[in-house]
Amino acid sequence: MITAFLAVFAAAVPAHAVDPLYEAKLLRLAEVIGSIHSLRNLCGEKSSQWRDRMDSLLLAENPDPARKARLIASFNRGYRTFNETYSSCTSQAIAAIDRYQAEGMRLSSEIVSGYGN
Numbered sequence: 001m002i003t004a005f006l007a008v009f010a011a012a013v014p015a016h017a018v019d020p021l022y023e024a025k026l027l028r029l030a031e032v033i034g035s036i037h038s039l040r041n042l043c044g045e046k047s048s049q050w051r052d053r054m055d056s057l058l059l060a061e062n063p064d065p066a067r068k069a070r071l072i073a074s075f076n077r078g079y080r081t082f083n084e085t086y087s088s089c090t091s092q093a094i095a096a097i098d099r100y101q102a103e104g105m106r107l108s109s110e111i112v113s114g115y116g117n
Contacts (some may be wrong), residue, residue, distance in 0.1 A: 013088050019067060020110060022115045025073035026061070027074045029107045034078030039097045042082070 008098070054075050058068060059108030086093045 013026060020115065022072055022111045023067075025107050025111050026057075027070060029104060029111070030057065030071045030074035031078035032104045032107065034059070034075035034080075035082050035100050036078075036104065037075075038079045038082040039093050040088070041098070043093060043097065 033050055033054050037054075039052065041047075054072075058071060061067075061071070063071060080094065082093070
């Protein structure tokens with residue numbers, strides 16, 4: 001799902017010297033990806049899939065160092081929030097995964113449709 005977004009996003013949105021208009025949504029998307037990474041690993045998915053997606057987002061954006069640090073901080077905030085909240089996979093954690101994946105898809109679509117070329 002988000003992989004398709006990243007492919008389109010990389011081709012459609014050039015890197016900018018100043019923060020783009022979609023910055024708030026992109027920061028939230030980074031936080032959502034971090035949350036999903038934490039929750040899915042907690043629920044048995046032992047992979048770097050979601051961290052890799054964050055790396056792809058950073059590669060597509062090619063941000064300056066300050067902006068890159070903000071995006072990474074958002075990812076880490078999402079990761080830490082759920083890493084500190086849940087110690088095992090619960091029905092609430094699974095529901096959170098579903099909510100965050102839906103939010104990630106919505107954000108991805110909004111960014112591409114509103115700001116893509």
